[in-house]
Amino acid sequence: MSNKPDSEKNKEIKENNFKNRIKTFLHSILASIRRISNQIGVISLRYFRSPSTIFWSVVYPVILVLLFGALFSRSVNPNYELSVADLDESDQSRDFIERLDNSSSLSVEVIDELVISEENWLKENNKDILLVIPTDWGIILSLNTSSNITVFHDPASPQSRDIIEIIEEVTSELNIEILQIEVKFGLIIDNYQIEGLSFIDSFVPGLIMIAVSTIALFTGLNYDLEEKQSGILYKLSLTPSYRYEWILSKQIWQICLALIASTLAILFALIFDFNAANIRPMMILFIIYGTMTFSGIAMILNRIISNPDGVMFASILIIIPQILLSGSLIQLDTFPTFLLYIARIFPLFYLSESMRFLMLENVSQQFWLYYAISTVLAFVLFIIGIFVTNWRKE
Amino acid sequence: MIVVSNLQKSINSEEILSSISFKVHKGEFFCFLGPDGSGKSTIIDILVGLRKPTEGKITILGYDRYNPLEMREIKKVIGVLPQEFRTHDNLSVKENILFWGKMYDKMFDINEMLDKFKLVDKANTRYRKLPGNLKRRVGLAIAFVNKPEIVFLDEPTTGLDQFAKKEVWEILLDFKRQGTTIFMTTNQAIEPQVLADRVAIIHKGLIKDVGSPVELIDRYSSSGKIIIRFTSSDERSSAIQKLQSDCPIEIIDDNIEISSDEITLLEILAKLDKANIRYSDLITQKPTLNDVFITLTGEKLNNT
Numbered sequence: 142m143s144n145k146p147d148s149e150k151n152k153e154i155k156e157n158n159f160k161n162r163i164k165t166f167l168h169s170i171l172a173s174i175r176r177i178s179n180q181i182g183v184i185s186l187r188y189f190r191s192p193s194t195i196f197w198s199v200v201y202p203v204i205l206v207l208l209f210g211a212l213f214s215r216s217v218n219p220n221y222e223l224s225v226a227d228l229d230e231s232d233q234s235r236d237f238i239e240r241l242d243n244s245s246s247l248s249v250e251v252i253d254e255l256v257i258s259e260e261n262w263l264k265e266n267n268k269d270i271l272l273v274i275p276t277d278w279g280i281i282l283s284l285n286t287s288s289n290i291t292v293f294h295d296p297a298s299p300q301s302r303d304i305i306e307i308i309e310e311v312t313s314e315l316n317i318e319i320l321q322i323e324v325k326f327g328l329i330i331d332n333y334q335i336e337g338l339s340f341i342d343s344f345v346p347g348l349i350m351i352a353v354s355t356i357a358l359f360t361g362l363n364y365d366l367e368e369k370q371s372g373i374l375y376k377l378s379l380t381p382s383y384r385y386e387w388i389l390s391k392q393i394w395q396i397c398l399a400l401i402a403s404t405l406a407i408l409f410a411l412i413f414d415f416n417a418a419n420i421r422p423m424m425i426l427f428i429i430y431g432t433m434t435f436s437g438i439a440m441i442l443n444r445i446i447s448n449p450d451g452v453m454f455a456s457i458l459i460i461i462p463q464i465l466l467s468g469s470l471i472q473l474d475t476f477p478t479f480l481l482y483i484a485r486i487f488p489l490f491y492l493s494e495s496m497r498f499l500m501l502e503n504v505s506q507q508f509w510l511y512y513a514i515s516t517v518l519a520f521v522l523f524i525i526g527i528f529v530t531n532w533r534k535e
Numbered sequence: 536m537i538v539v540s541n542l543q544k545s546i547n548s549e550e551i552l553s554s555i556s557f558k559v560h561k562g563e564f565f566c567f568l569g570p571d572g573s574g575k576s577t578i579i580d581i582l583v584g585l586r587k588p589t590e591g592k593i594t595i596l597g598y599d600r601y602n603p604l605e606m607r608e609i610k611k612v613i614g615v616l617p618q619e620f621r622t623h624d625n626l627s628v629k630e631n632i633l634f635w636g637k638m639y640d641k642m643f644d645i646n647e648m649l650d651k652f653k654l655v656d657k658a659n660t661r662y663r664k665l666p667g668n669l670k671r672r673v674g675l676a677i678a679f680v681n682k683p684e685i686v687f688l689d690e691p692t693t694g695l696d697q698f699a700k701k702e703v704w705e706i707l708l709d710f711k712r713q714g715t716t717i718f719m720t721t722n723q724a725i726e727p728q729v730l731a732d733r734v735a736i737i738h739k740g741l742i743k744d745v746g747s748p749v750e751l752i753d754r755y756s757s758s759g760k761i762i763i764r765f766t767s768s769d770e771r772s773s774a775i776q777k778l779q780s781d782c783p784i785e786i787i788d789d790n791i792e793i794s795s796d797e798i799t800l801l802e803i804l805a806k807l808d809k810a811n812i813r814y815s816d817l818i819t820q821k822p823t824l825n826d827v828f829i830t831l832t833g834e835k836l837n838n839t
Contacts, residue, residue: 172640175637176637176638179634179637179638182634183623183626183630183634186625186626186630187623187625187626190625191625367624371620371621371622371623371624372617372619372620372621373621373622373623375585375617375620376615376617376620376622376635376677377638378584378585379583379584379585379610379613379615379617380610380635380638380639380681381607381610381611381638381639381640382638533584533585533586
C-alpha cells in the first residue's frame with residue numbers, strides 16, 4: 142500500500158479542521174453581534190422608560206440652544222428704546238431726534254408729558270434712560286453758542302451704556318456738520334468671519350460638544366453604577382458574554398444618543414438662523430471622540446470611587462468647570478489670560494475648538510493640532526477606562 | 536461534574552477557605568450548609584469565575600476552571616443565581632428573562648419559563664414593582680433560562696417566608712428530577728434536609744464533613760430531643776430537681792430539653808408520674824442537620 146491514501150486523508154482532516162475553525166469563528170462573531178444588539182436593545186428600553194435620563198440627555202441641550210439662541214440673536218440686532226423729553230420742540234431738536242431714530246439700533250419715543258423730576262419719571266415709567274433736550278436749545282445752537290443735552294440713566298442697566306454710545310455718535314456727527322469740518326479719515330469696520338455666519342453659528346459647535354460630553358459622562362456613570370450595585374454586571378460576567386461586548390454596546394448607544402442630541406440642537410438652532418452649510422460629515426468623528434473621552438472618564442471614576450454619591454459629586458466637579466471654562470459656552474476672548482491657560486487643561490476645550498474650526502471652515506494648522514490632541518485624549522482615556530473596568534469581584 | 540481539590544483562598548493574608556475538597560456528581564443536588572461568613576459564597580464565586588482562588592484544582596464538566604478558553608465553555612452550560620441579585624428595574628419580567636436568555640446560544644421557551652416559575656400573571660409587570668419573593672423567583676428563572684447542566688444558587692431562599700420557600704423548593708426539585716445538577720448554599724439546616732442528596736458542612740472556611748443528610752445525622756446525632764412544657768414554673772422546678780440527677784437538662788424559655796441519648800421517653804414519664812409533676816406538653820424531636828452542625832462545630836447556625 143502506498144502512502145497516498147494516508148496523505149489524502151491527512152489533507153482532508155486538515156481541510157475539515159480549517160473549515161471547523163472558520164465555522165467556529167463565524168459562529169462566535171454572530172453570537173457576539175447577537176449579544177451586543179441584545180444589550181443595546183435593553184439599554185435603549187431602559188433609557189426610554191426613564192424620563193429624567195431623557196431630559197438630561199436630549200431636552201437639556203435643546204433648552205440650551207433655545208436659551209442662548211434667544212440671547213445671541215438679540216445681541217446681533219439689538220433694538221433699544223430711548224425716551225426723549227423734547228422741551229425745545231425746534232427744527233433743530235426734531236432733526237436731532239430723527240437722526241437718533243434713524244440709527245439702526247434705536248427707536249425713539251418722544252414723551253408729551255412734563256417731566257419735573259427725571260429720576261422719579263424713570264422710576265415711575267420703569268425706564269433706564271431718558272434724554273432731555275432743554276428749552277431754546279435750537280436757538281442757542283443757531284447762535285453758534287454751546288448748549289448741552291442731558292441723558293439721565295440707570296448706571297446698573299447694561300443697555301444704557303450702548304444707548305449713550307449711539308447718542309454720542311449722532312451728537313459728534315451733528316457737531317461735524319454744524320462746524321462744517323472736513324473729515325480726513327474714517328473707520329471702516331469689517332470682520333474676518335465668512336459671510337452669513339452669526340453668533341449662533343459659533344455657539345452651536347461648543348453646545349454640541351457640551352451635550353456629547355454630558356451624555357457620555359452621566360449615562361456612562363449611571364449605567365455602570367446601577368449595574369454594579371444590582372449585581373447585573375457580575376451576572377453578565379457569568380454569561381458567555383465578553384467584557385468588550387458590554388463596553389461596546391454602551392459606547393454604541395452613547396454615540397446614538399449623542400447624534401440624536403446633536404441633530405436636535407442643530408434643528409433648534411435653525412430657528413435662530415443657524416447656517417446649515419456648517420454641517421459637515423467629519424462632525425461625527427468628533428462626536429465619537431467626545432463620547433469616548435467622557436465615557437473613559439466615567440469608567441475611571443467608577444473604578445477610583447466606590448461610593449455612588451462620591452462618583453456623582455466627582456463627575457459634577459469634572460464637567461461644570463469644563464463647560465464654563467473650556468470656551469464651549471462662554472467665548473474664550475472674554476477670558477483673562479490665566480484662564481486661557483486653564484482652559485487648555487480640559488479635553489472639552491480641544492473638542493469644542495476643533496469642532497468650531499471644522500464647522501466654521503477654518504481648517505487651519507491649529508485645527509489639525511487640536512484634532513490630534515482630541516484624538517489622542519479620546520483613545521488614551523477610553524483605553525485606560527477599559528483597562529481599569531473590572532466586572533468581576535476581584 | 537464538579538471536582539474541587541485543595542481549594543484555598545486568602546484575602547490580605549486572612550485565610551477565607553482552607554483545603555476545600557469535594558465532588559459533585561451528575562444530576563446531584565449538592566448543598567453547602569454553614570453560617571454567614573463561613574465561606575460558602577466565596578466557593579460559588581470561585582467556581583463560577585467571579586473570584587480567583589489562591590490555590591487548588593477545579594474542574595467543571597471536565598473543563599479546567601483556570602483555563603480562560605475552557606472557562607468560556609463552562610459559562611455556556613452553567614446557570615448562576617448570585618446572592619442578592621437584582622435585574623433591570625425598568626424592564627418587565629418577560630423582557631428580563633428574554634434579555635438573559637439571549638446572552639446564551641440556547642434558551643428555554645419564554646412561555647415555558649414563565650409557566651414553570653409561576654410568573655405568567657406577572658409577565659408584563661416591571662421588575663421593580665414585584666414583591667421580594669417574586670423578584671427571587673425571577674432571579675431563579677434567569678439562572679435556569681439557558682437550560683444549564685449545572686446551576687449554582689447562592690442562598691436562593693434567604694428572606695423568603697415559609698410559603699414562598701416551599702414554592703422555590705418545588706421548582707428546584709422539579710429541575711433536579713429532569714436531571715439538572717444543582718449546587719446550592721444555605722444557612723438554613725432544613726433546606727439540605729428537604730432537598731439535598733448530599734450536604735457539605737462548612738465552618739470558618741473548612742469543610743467539617745460531607746455526606747447525605749441521613750448519613751450525617753446518623754454519624755453525629757444518633758438521638759433526638761425530648762421537650763417538656765409545664766403548666767407552672769413550680770412544676771418545672773420540681774421536674775428539673777427530679778430529672779437532673781439522671782441526665783443533663785437544657786432549659787430553654789419555659790421548657791426543658793433532654794437528649795434522648797441519656798434517658799428514654801418512658802423513663803421520663805415514669806419519673807414525672809411518680810413525683811406527681813404535671814406537664815402541659817411533651818414533644819419528641821428527631822435530630823436535624825442543625826444538631827449535626829452543633830456537634831461538628833460547637834456553635835449554632837445563625838439562621839435556624
